[in-house]
Amino acid sequence: MSRTIAILGGTGPAGVGLALRWARAGETVVVGSRSVERAQEAVAKIRERAGAGAKVTGEENAAACAGSDLLVLTVPFEGQAALLKQLKPAFRPNSILIDATVPLASSVGGRASRMLGVWQGSAAQQAAELVPKGVTVVGAFHNASADVMNGDDPVECDVLVCSDDPEATKVVMELAAKIPGVRGIDAGKLENARIVEQITALLIGLNIRHKGHGGIRITGLPETSYRSS
């Protein structure tokens, strides 16, 4: 299996956390950044943690995007639209873009425990409007704490996967299940990202209030609803 996961805007805590976890799971990961140097700095840190055998490299965002058909977007919301517009010519046809963006009010100087209203309903739906035709957007990986993702313990969090393409949902649920502790759950259509994104603001509020690293678990669904490692 020669699949490469490209994490665009991947040098922040969210991107590095995912890269670290997938590298440890043996996946081939490309960290994308505005600058190759920053990407390679992030890669060096990931290799240190995941071991020298980790298949992680760093590239400029456009090169990372052009080199893979399994993409993850982990930028702050204020950078999402600009990056997607810039990358438009770089997308491979039929690629999957996993959008983990959360429209926190902190994007415009507000609180990270509050949300912005996005015209399309969610950051994921905004992404769907900005990618070329044929690219499938999947909303996922919004809720797991970046601190926990960047640690060594299992991640006590379910990943709710929203997409209008059941095959893409399946791929992303499998990627989620590569992270110890995580369970992937099919949360239905892309529009449901409206709610899943907001849960992040709720968890950030809980973290501030209770000094924790909150995550969520969905209880009460049949075992077959969950994809775990």
Next chain:
Amino acid sequence: MSRTIAILGGTGPAGVGLALRWARAGETVVVGSRSVERAQEAVAKIRERAGAGAKVTGEENAAACAGSDLLVLTVPFEGQAALLKQLKPAFRPNSILIDATVPLASSVGGRASRMLGVWQGSAAQQAAELVPKGVTVVGAFHNASADVMNGDDPVECDVLVCSDDPEATKVVMELAAKIPGVRGIDAGKLENARIVEQITALLIGLNIRHKGHGGIRITGLPETSYRSS
């Protein structure tokens, strides 16, 4: 302790489930309804399940409201504003109103997995605008499955409590912890009900998709953040 919990609009599955669980915990509960007869029918069913010693009675909503300073509102969203306006003269000063209303799109013929936009931000904030001055609104009990609440098993769900009054939050967390399996969590200000209410729509969508009775757990907070029985 002579506290009485009045559940207004309490003859539906959400109200009966709470009444049943609190009756079993030894609390004194009044089920309110538009008609005394319907309230008493609900009470008969609750007594059958909770035992003859259960301290549950039925009353018309206004009488139930006037007779207690610990109130719970469990009506469909389309009935919330009208009931609160009707009850306005009945509220005791300094009472606590726990609002469990969720503005599901099904209130206006849409899907129960989608939400309505509420001008005030959430049903709980709408309630706060409609109650007399001095009444404290607390948003809570949105997410636990009514089916599970009406059963005999522990309820695998956390109750996120939102209020601008820390003392009221404490009271409601304690009420939550009376239900086996439930943990009460201080989720901060009333405005956070915006997100907590939406989680219900997400869970309803998951229930439809996966044929389950979904609930949520918050992971990763210190033990002291949770109030459980």
